[in-house]
Amino acid sequence: MGFLEVSGLSRSFSGLRAVDGVSFSVEKNAIKAVIGPNGAGKTTLFNLIAGALEADSGEIRIRGAAIQNLPPFRIARHGVSRTFQNIKLFSHMTVLENVMVGRHIRTRAGMGQAMLRLPGSRAEEREIRERSMEMLSFMGIAGLADQEATSLAFGKQRILEIARAMATEPELLLLDEPAAGLNMYETAQISDLITKIRERGVTVLVIEHDMSLVMNISDDIVVLASGKKIAEGKPMEIQKNEEVIRVYLGDEDA
Amino acid sequence: MKKYFPIAALAVFVILFQAAASLAGREYYLTQLTMAGYYSLVILGLTLVMGYAGQISMGHAAFFAMGGYTAAVMTTHDLAAGGALAQAAVSLGLTVTSTNAFGAKIIHFSPWVSLAAAVVLTVSVAFLIGIPILKLKGHYLAMGTLGFGIIVYRIVLGTHLFGEADGISDVPEFGLAGGIAVSGDPASRVQNYYIAAVMVILTITLLLNLVDSRIGRALRSIHGNEEAAGAMGVDTSRYKLSVFVLSAVFACVAGVFLTHFNGGIGPSQADVMKSVSFVAIVAVGGMANLWGALVMGVVLNFLSLRGYFGSYDELVFGGILIFIMLFFPDGLLRAENFRGPAALLDRARSVLKRGGDNGIS
Numbered sequence: 324m325g326f327l328e329v330s331g332l333s334r335s336f337s338g339l340r341a342v343d344g345v346s347f348s349v350e351k352n353a354i355k356a357v358i359g360p361n362g363a364g365k366t367t368l369f370n371l372i373a374g375a376l377e378a379d380s381g382e383i384r385i386r387g388a389a390i391q392n393l394p395p396f397r398i399a400r401h402g403v404s405r406t407f408q409n410i411k412l413f414s415h416m417t418v419l420e421n422v423m424v425g426r427h428i429r430t431r432a433g434m435g436q437a438m439l440r441l442p443g444s445r446a447e448e449r450e451i452r453e454r455s456m457e458m459l460s461f462m463g464i465a466g467l468a469d470q471e472a473t474s475l476a477f478g479k480q481r482i483l484e485i486a487r488a489m490a491t492e493p494e495l496l497l498l499d500e501p502a503a504g505l506n507m508y509e510t511a512q513i514s515d516l517i518t519k520i521r522e523r524g525v526t527v528l529v530i531e532h533d534m535s536l537v538m539n540i541s542d543d544i545v546v547l548a549s550g551k552k553i554a555e556g557k558p559m560e561i562q563k564n565e566e567v568i569r570v571y572l573g574d575e576d577a
Numbered sequence: 578m579k580k581y582f583p584i585a586a587l588a589v590f591v592i593l594f595q596a597a598a599s600l601a602g603r604e605y606y607l608t609q610l611t612m613a614g615y616y617s618l619v620i621l622g623l624t625l626v627m628g629y630a631g632q633i634s635m636g637h638a639a640f641f642a643m644g645g646y647t648a649a650v651m652t653t654h655d656l657a658a659g660g661a662l663a664q665a666a667v668s669l670g671l672t673v674t675s676t677n678a679f680g681a682k683i684i685h686f687s688p689w690v691s692l693a694a695a696v697v698l699t700v701s702v703a704f705l706i707g708i709p710i711l712k713l714k715g716h717y718l719a720m721g722t723l724g725f726g727i728i729v730y731r732i733v734l735g736t737h738l739f740g741e742a743d744g745i746s747d748v749p750e751f752g753l754a755g756g757i758a759v760s761g762d763p764a765s766r767v768q769n770y771y772i773a774a775v776m777v778i779l780t781i782t783l784l785l786n787l788v789d790s791r792i793g794r795a796l797r798s799i800h801g802n803e804e805a806a807g808a809m810g811v812d813t814s815r816y817k818l819s820v821f822v823l824s825a826v827f828a829c830v831a832g833v834f835l836t837h838f839n840g841g842i843g844p845s846q847a848d849v850m851k852s853v854s855f856v857a858i859v860a861v862g863g864m865a866n867l868w869g870a871l872v873m874g875v876v877l878n879f880l881s882l883r884g885y886f887g888s889y890d891e892l893v894f895g896g897i898l899i900f901i902m903l904f905f906p907d908g909l910l911r912a913e914n915f916r917g918p919a920a921l922l923d924r925a926r927s928v929l930k931r932g933g934d935n936g937i938s
């Protein structure tokens with residue numbers, strides 16, 4: 324059984340079946356890519372897994388535990404973290420503070436402890452800061468720690484979003500188009516980062532349009548079209564799959 | 578430790594101001610400063626809700642009034658003629674006997690009991706109102722909390738128990754410990770000034786600690802991007818509710834203390850315009866700026882209480898709110914607004930051209 328199991332997952336928007344009976348699984352510590360033409364339902368699939376949307380039917384299991392339709396903050400506590408296609412950083416907060424929010428679920432101090440600044444909460448605060456700085460170093464943006472997050476260059480914002488998600492110590496990382504809008508150099512950087520993240524024992528599910536990135540890093544690929552899974556397999560198999568070629572390049576009828 | 582330097586500076590300023598006022602024979606200034614101090618507790622709590630968590634409340638005067646009126650009713654209502662419940666309260670030691678302005682002896686609840694009751698009442702109401710109302714966002718949340726404020730105002734104004742338009746007077750002093758009491762007695766003016774100062778210093782210390790913690794960052798993350806905050810595991814509805822309730826408690830405690838200090842309370846304390854002035858002061862203070870809110874809270878309330886705004890009082894606070902929302906939707910006292918006159922002019926020009934955006938999400 325896989326680490327993440329999606330079975331028969333469906334979600335419609337006023338009659339349009341955005342995700343339609345999709346099933347697949349992701350093995351522990353694998354990198355799996357979700358590809359498909361625009362409107363195939365990739366982001367909807369992600370939002371269902373992360374709890375941002377409720378499923379009409381189907382199941383999502385992490386380590387065997389059903390998580391479908393839980394609110395996002397509960398799913399995060401199951402070890403699932405994510406980035407967003409349209410970057411959603413915390414405005415009015417620094418780069419470091421953004422990552423420190425990622426430590427939220429790994430820390431305990433309550434309102435009373437925080438207000439009285441008891442020794443326990445002080446030690447915890449120090450640890451949050453240290454771990455977050457470590458994460459920034461790991462992602463190669465430690466030098467930007469005190470900058471306002473939303474003032475960073477676009478590429479750095481994408482890296483910061485991944486850093487923030489990684490600070491939650493996820494077991495499953497959902498990356499929604501991490502290379503969108505990036506140049507070739509930055510895309511290569513992201514590709515290296517994803518490989519390094521996997522080496523830390525994290526399972527990665529990534530939506531991506533950049534085929535060189537997808538073919539380069541993923542162990543497995545799921546192909547969606549019009550909400551349905553049309554293929555699944557190794558990158559080499561997907562490249563040769565006729566159905567996939569047809570949806571991507573179109574056929575005479577299209 | 579660096580963080581506690583401004584607090585020490587505040588304490589020194591409090592002492593210097595008192596010394597100066599006493600030396601100059603102007604101790605009556607301390608009375609309005611004491612009142613302004615209590616209002617600042619409401620404003621500091623509201624800063625947490627508005628500036629940090631990004632949720633507006635146009636009804637915080639209601640929580641202040643809940644504190645004040647609970648204290649006023651429970652410490653002026655004579656239990657001597659009461660039934661079994663009143664006798665039970667007496668035998669449990671929850672009551673004290675004092676003499677009112679007409680020289681009559683009355684048995685009433687101890688101010689400590691009424692303080693506890695006020696807090697319990699406020700927490701319950703803030704909790705019950707908060708659950709549905711905090712699901713709203715932006716303008717809708719503003720209208721929802723405004724509606725709540727109006728309801729409380731009308732209840733206060735129309736209920737015999739609350740003295741209707743006259744309010745409740747003759748509220749006894751609140752003996753804290755060792756002869757120190759919250760009271761309006763001119764002889765204890767200096768003492769009361771220090772009680773209020775201690776409350777303010779205590780509150781700002783607690784809140785400065787809170788905003789510089791995982792909880793504070795969680796609140797700011799809700800303001801920064803609510804969806805991302807949830808995805809990072811922050812239980813956004815729970816935090817919005819907790820901070821709303823917490824700020825209501827500060828407002829309630831302020832209401833209890835100020836009512837004992839003033840020796841009474843009237844419906845104007847629950848007025849919606851009070852809530853508007855609190856919101857305006859948080860905005861002038863820089864939204865997510867506890868020190869700014871405190872300084873503005875004390876200064877503007879002091880000026881207002883001394884009558885400098887005359888009958889234009891409501892106009893001043895309304896005008897401030899419009900000005901801030903138009904030109905400084907993120908709040909006035911912020912570092913980025915003080916990079917020189919050129920930047921300010923630039924800002925004014927761009928706002929006039931394209932219209933302002935609302936800083937509260």
